[in-house]
Amino acid sequence: MYTYELELKVRDYECDLQGIVNNSVYQNYLEHTRHEFLLENNVSFSDLHNQGIDAVVARVQISYKNSLRPKDTLVSKLYVKKEGVKYVFHQAIFRKSDDKLCIKAKVESVVTQGGKLLSGLPAFDALVDK
């Protein structure tokens, strides 16, 4: 059901004193995956910002299942649904070596222009999973 996936390598500095990837870093992975997904579809988060259009995260839910560690490669997957004005990214990150689920996440974002909420963006609507 996931429509996009990105492979990344854990970087040692992303690990904390417990020797595992720090919780907050998964949000970095999730964001980078969304932005690369957009880029692959010719939509640039930074270009949109320069045009005054900002995609903003409204809500995040992350379930942590298994920790990533130094030397791990991760596979980050997503698909998008639209619910009202929200673009809901369903995301998951797997450890590549054994396909184990590391985290599952739901990221709800909205689009704003000059601070005002938009009902959507055609460029984003085209990426929604139906």
Add this chain to the structure above:
Amino acid sequence: MYTYELELKVRDYECDLQGIVNNSVYQNYLEHTRHEFLLENNVSFSDLHNQGIDAVVARVQISYKNSLRPKDTLVSKLYVKKEGVKYVFHQAIFRKSDDKLCIKAKVESVVTQGGKLLSGLPAFDALVDK
């Protein structure tokens, strides 16, 4: 109802190209608040780790309400409840200048020893809000 609060200053490097604090950084603020809360109660996250006891985040929910920006001071608040084996941290971050809610979060954590789930930790139980 919050039993602990910590004041922090936004650091410019925490802001991303949108000129606002990046979403993932709030998880840094939330973690630092929990660890300072523990320290104030003579419980050290790093000392526990060195004894083989790890507090691990199992689930995070964050609602983003208002963005923090350069020069902002934030007030980060929490209280803890216990639900089964989970310690549930109810956290919120406010902008100090106008007391506006920036994020609201629920962070569920468990305690493990040598990878095994513990039913709890006396040092943590003493901090739970009744």
Add this chain to the structure above:
Amino acid sequence: MYTYELELKVRDYECDLQGIVNNSVYQNYLEHTRHEFLLENNVSFSDLHNQGIDAVVARVQISYKNSLRPKDTLVSKLYVKKEGVKYVFHQAIFRKSDDKLCIKAKVESVVTQGGKLLSGLPAFDALVDK
């Protein structure tokens, strides 16, 4: 000889798998110290950016002497000299508990406007140590 100092607390997420503050984090501390120093003198890095004026780091030298660890408080100090078009920040970070030197740094920065190098900025010149 240092003309400004800022006290910060180590945050556990700033520590890496070696259990010490990661090398790159010291650059965060150094930047935050410079920006807080500017702010205390009514110069805002982010406001300057919004006016098209950017202070940009051209060169960094850091000598790492002693590691910071969880629970440490650090004292970050600086003074500024001007050398040609460069503002040279002489910075050092000390561990508060025993006053031990953790790092010593020299950060050379220049000011640009619309990508063009400026010979200086009156607001910065006023802060230079003579």
Add this chain to the structure above:
Amino acid sequence: MYTYELELKVRDYECDLQGIVNNSVYQNYLEHTRHEFLLENNVSFSDLHNQGIDAVVARVQISYKNSLRPKDTLVSKLYVKKEGVKYVFHQAIFRKSDDKLCIKAKVESVVTQGGKLLSGLPAFDALVDK
């Protein structure tokens, strides 16, 4: 003269409010390049740490030449020399699209075991450029 290179994509969260990759992030790139270089030669920074052997950065010099921006791909290169007890990494990062030099760096590191300075490590000596 560089003996190893690694290609990385800029991640939007690595950019700060100036819209360019933050200065401190280059140290992340540099570290990750060194550690991947070691891994490719069957030396693991994290495994060494677990055996009580730590490679520690003693000194860093970075010259910033051109900024990396969202959507950029970077090519990070290195070679290593030994000077006394120090392993000196000569590193540079180039923008892939036009081969422009972004930063040039010299990173001096030493190896310690239980806090004591070692004169070197055979596994590292084998990687030194002669």
